[in-house]
Amino acid sequence: MKNEKLNQAYKAYVEARIPKTKPWPSLFNSFWVGGLICLLGQGVNELLLYLFPNMAEQSAWAWTLIVLIFLASFLTAIGVYDKIGKFAGGGSIVPITGFSNSITSPAIEFKHEGVVYGTCVKMFTIAGPVIVTGIVSSVIVGIIYYIVGLV
Amino acid sequence: MQTIELRNRPKIIGSYSIVGPKEGKGPFGKYFDYVMKDDRLGEKTYEQTECKMLELAITGAVQNAGLMISDINLLLAGDLLNQIISSSYAARAFNMPYLGLFGACSTMAESLAIGAILVNGEHFKNVACATGSHFSTAERQFRFPLELGCQRVPTSQWTVTGSGASIVSLDGNGPVISMVTFGKVIDLGINDVNNMGAAMAPAAADTLSSHFEDTKTKPEDYDLILTGDLGKLGSEILVDLMEAKGFKLGKNYSDCGHSYYTRNQDTMCGGSGCGASATVLNSYIVKKMKQRIFKKVLFLPTGALMSTTASQQGETIPGVCHAIVLEAEE
Numbered sequence: 001m002k003n004e005k006l007n008q009a010y011k012a013y014v015e016a017r018i019p020k021t022k023p024w025p026s027l028f029n030s031f032w033v034g035g036l037i038c039l040l041g042q043g044v045n046e047l048l049l050y051l052f053p054n055m056a057e058q059s060a061w062a063w064t065l066i067v068l069i070f071l072a073s074f075l076t077a078i079g080v081y082d083k084i085g086k087f088a089g090g091g092s093i094v095p096i097t098g099f100s101n102s103i104t105s106p107a108i109e110f111k112h113e114g115v116v117y118g119t120c121v122k123m124f125t126i127a128g129p130v131i132v133t134g135i136v137s138s139v140i141v142g143i144i145y146y147i148v149g150l151v
Numbered sequence: 152m153q154t155i156e157l158r159n160r161p162k163i164i165g166s167y168s169i170v171g172p173k174e175g176k177g178p179f180g181k182y183f184d185y186v187m188k189d190d191r192l193g194e195k196t197y198e199q200t201e202c203k204m205l206e207l208a209i210t211g212a213v214q215n216a217g218l219m220i221s222d223i224n225l226l227l228a229g230d231l232l233n234q235i236i237s238s239s240y241a242a243r244a245f246n247m248p249y250l251g252l253f254g255a256c257s258t259m260a261e262s263l264a265i266g267a268i269l270v271n272g273e274h275f276k277n278v279a280c281a282t283g284s285h286f287s288t289a290e291r292q293f294r295f296p297l298e299l300g301c302q303r304v305p306t307s308q309w310t311v312t313g314s315g316a317s318i319v320s321l322d323g324n325g326p327v328i329s330m331v332t333f334g335k336v337i338d339l340g341i342n343d344v345n346n347m348g349a350a351m352a353p354a355a356a357d358t359l360s361s362h363f364e365d366t367k368t369k370p371e372d373y374d375l376i377l378t379g380d381l382g383k384l385g386s387e388i389l390v391d392l393m394e395a396k397g398f399k400l401g402k403n404y405s406d407c408g409h410s411y412y413t414r415n416q417d418t419m420c421g422g423s424g425c426g427a428s429a430t431v432l433n434s435y436i437v438k439k440m441k442q443r444i445f446k447k448v449l450f451l452p453t454g455a456l457m458s459t460t461a462s463q464q465g466e467t468i469p470g471v472c473h474a475i476v477l478e479a480e481e
Contacts, residue, residue, distance in 0.1 A: 007340035014349040019305040085300015109296035112196045
């Protein structure tokens with residue numbers, strides 16, 4: 001028994017009652033934590049170039065990403081990154097550390113289902129859609145780039 | 152008529168509640184029979200912990216009733232996990248007939264209602280009714296991995312780690328189950344899985360108003376009207392919905408989930424899960440009724456009957472609500 005009209009009225013009523021998140025404090029925390037993570041990345045990069053003067057800039061960036069990914073995975077494993085995420089929201093989700101957290105956390109969570117069916121299968125449940133979107137959009141951009149080049 | 156009167160007056164002669172450490176720090180903390188030191192009980196997985204909690208609750212309730220496991224003739228239990236594994240796996244430990252129930256978070260009332268009817272009809276002498284939930288098993292089944300750094304939305308609720316069990320019988324002492332009202336499945340089109348309170352409130356309103364009409368009673372006739380896990384938002388919606396139906400819920404209305412945690416325990420709209428209503432009923436309510444502080448209680452937990460698959464396919468969330476009337480012994 002579905003009553004569409006009643007449903008719409010109820011949904012509108014619920015929508016009006018839902019407590020709203022305050023955008024400004026969330027944005028502020030997100031901004032400064034996200035900024036701090038970027039600053040950390042820059043710091044690691046500068047340090048690498050300082051310690052290894054012969055290192056090519058490209059490889060220094062690759063090493064910086066590896067260090068950040070490792071740190072985030074480590075913080076996830078010791079149960080710290082979820083607390084940062086709860087406080088900072090997008091600030092700690094958007095940087096590569098968030099990506100690392102989204103792969104490590106299901107890998108830990110599902111280890112009881114075994115290495116193959118647990119960790120390996122579930123590892124990309126959260127990061128998977130992000131990777132797919134990235135690849136698909138890069139293909140589309142590539143095609144547009146090619147067509148624009150022909151004209 | 153959705154309401155049945157139980158003339159032989161079946162009673163809750165034994166009850167037991169076991170909760171996790173966070174729940175133990177909440178307002179009901181001192182009423183629970185057993186507060187776990189950690190959320191694992193020495194088990195390897197959280198699913199095994201949830202199962203173990205149910206076993207302990209059932210054993211505890213049987214002891215509380217002054218009975219032996221062999222005196223129990225039937226076990227009615229259910230939980231939130233796929234194929235209700237916690238209940239069925241817990242039932243392995245007991246050598247007794249078992250009926251698995253799924254009423255989501257309404258399972259405590261569903262099991263007590265069915266148990267009371269079976270006892271009232273003298274088909275079974277002693278029936279055990281149990282349910283439970285665990286925060287970490289619910290999170291992984293319905294939401295995200297525990298260590299994922301994301302924020303909870305303001306309408307979300309915190310699944311209670313806890314399990315409760317009752318023994319229903321005609322012989323013995325305890326609150327009487329005088330009436331039961333079975334609820335219809337109601338769906339008003341809410342599809343936000345982070346807003347269960349709003350999805351289930353219409354089911355509670357339907358069962359509650361049917362109960363009042365069937366029994367010709369009013370909200371004031373009860374010392375306490377207690378829903379399960381509507382949470383802050385859901386219970387506010389229920390008050391509004393009931394007002395629209397012409398029933399004014401006053402100070403004698405409360406929700407287990409809404410009052411389950413303190414404000415700084417950071418649970419947004421409050422507690423949820425089968426364990427919320429099961430542990431409050433089998434500790435606080437039963438104890439206060441034995442002291443005759445509450446003489447007549449209407450207990451009506453609600454359940455959201457969705458699955459992750461249905462939700463991902465865009466289905467809305469159906470709700471259900473069953474009610475039982477508890478009366479303190481004369």
